[in-house]
Amino acid sequence: MSDKHINLTLHIWRQESPEAKGYFDKFQVSVSPHASILEMLDDLNNSLEKEGKIPISFESDCREGICGTCGLVINGHPHGPLPKTATCQLHMRNFKDGETIYIEPFRAKAFPVLRDLIVDRAGLDKIQQAGGYITFNTGSAPDANAIPISKEIANLALDAAECIGCGACVAACKNASAMLFVGAKVTQFALLPQGQPERYERVQNMVAAMDEAGFGSCTNTYACEAECPKGISIVNIAQMNKDYIKAKFMARKVEA
Numbered sequence: 001m002s003d004k005h006i007n008l009t010l011h012i013w014r015q016e017s018p019e020a021k022g023y024f025d026k027f028q029v030s031v032s033p034h035a036s037i038l039e040m041l042d043d044l045n046n047s048l049e050k051e052g053k054i055p056i057s058f059e060s061d062c063r064e065g066i067c068g069t070c071g072l073v074i075n076g077h078p079h080g081p082l083p084k085t086a087t088c089q090l091h092m093r094n095f096k097d098g099e100t101i102y103i104e105p106f107r108a109k110a111f112p113v114l115r116d117l118i119v120d121r122a123g124l125d126k127i128q129q130a131g132g133y134i135t136f137n138t139g140s141a142p143d144a145n146a147i148p149i150s151k152e153i154a155n156l157a158l159d160a161a162e163c164i165g166c167g168a169c170v171a172a173c174k175n176a177s178a179m180l181f182v183g184a185k186v187t188q189f190a191l192l193p194q195g196q197p198e199r200y201e202r203v204q205n206m207v208a209a210m211d212e213a214g215f216g217s218c219t220n221t222y223a224c225e226a227e228c229p230k231g232i233s234i235v236n237i238a239q240m241n242k243d244y245i246k247a248k249f250m251a252r253k254v255e256a
Contacts, residue, residue: 005030006097010044012056013104015113018120022113024102033093037080037103038063038070040092057116063088065229068166072117073104078168078227086166086229106167108176110214121167123213127182128165130209134189135197153191160188162230169224169232175216180224182210183236190243200247207244 007030015022031040038060045055061067065086072087074080080090095101103117111119163184170178186203189195195202218237225234 003032003034006033006092006095006099008092008095008098009100011100011102012117013113014056014116016115018112018114024104031092033091035092036063036088037072037074037090037092038088041103057114057118059118060088065089066164068164071106071166071168071171073102073106073171075102078106078171079166079229083226084229084231086164089229106171108167108170108215110176110178111167111170119167121165123210123215124165124167124170124178124181126213127178127206127209128185130205131185131189131202132198132205134194136194147193149192157188157191159233160184160191160236163188163228163232164230166229168227168229170215172223172227173216173218174221174223175219177218177224178210178213178215179218179237179240180228180232180234182206183234183238183240184232186240186243187236190239200243200250203240203243204247204251207240 007028010027010029011024012027013022014025027044029040029044031043035043038058041056041058048055058072059069061069063070065088068086070087071079074087074090079085079087080094082090082094105111105113105117105119106121108119110123111121114120161184163181165181167178167181169180170176186206189202190199220234222234225232
């Protein structure tokens with residue numbers, strides 16, 4: 001691919017604080033097609049600092065599509081227009097010379113903007129913390145086939161465990177629902193023997209934490225699955241609902 005730079009018009013969301021009124025700030029940039037969108041923002045910030053201006057606040061960590069902190073809404077899509085691609089893995093070669101790009105934070109009531117492109121995603125942390133722990137015997141490692149798990153079940157559990165907790169599902173949902181995130185976190189343990197002791201207590205606690213954090217309800221539009229950078233399936237929502245309903249019936253039986 002040619003190293004010729006491409007010229008872009010950027011409209012980037014700026015907001016000084018949670019209470020401040022936000023707005024789109026316009027920038028003209030010339031970038032390498034090999035740069036990622038975060039590297040492009042790094043270069044832009046370097047230019048702003050040289051001019052004595054306030055740089056754009058955004059989050060990143062691993063920049064390898066693993067940690068989930070880089071999430072931005074790019075041209076209306078959480079993480080950008082490419083399927084199964086995290087923001088940090090989106091490169092400028094996917095845009096055309098002269099194109100206009102809108103970059104803004106994830107939009108959700110449960111994700112208040114802290115500054116510019118940074119939102120508070122502590123609600124997801126609280127949900128995960130509500131899941132608690134798993135009870136499992138420690139000591140010497142068990143024999144390889146002491147706990148038989150079929151390949152099909154293992155694959156499903158690993159698929160659910162791929163969720164990086166970025167919140168794209170929330171940003172994509174018209175109700176700002178976190179059901180895909182919670183479904184993935186519930187399912188990765190619900191399918192395995194190690195997750196059984198706290199299985200039904202776990203799902204109730206996590207759903208309660210989700211509601212308390214202000215996330216909306218699911219109306220099955222599948223937008224969450226479509227925008228998820230890891231392709232987490234909505235099958236995990238069905239599994240969570242199944243466990244939640246069973247947990248409620250079990251609780252009623254105990255009370256009776």
